[in-house]
Amino acid sequence: MLKILLLIGVVVGVYFLFFKKKNLKPPSSDNSQEEAMIPCAKCSTYVSAKESLMRDGKYYCCHECLEA
């Protein structure tokens, strides 16, 4: 019984150590770049840089605005 508890303790300890490391990994600069909001050149709707569509140096919120 004691062995099982010890094993669970080790597994939980390793899990938390790994989880903590994972959380610290992504650099904050990358996150802020992805979440930057850009206004659509056609309808001025703000979209995240990640979801925006770019053509001729202008950002668009969707294909409808991009084609218009």
Ligand SMILES: [Zn+2]
């Ligand atoms: Zn738009």
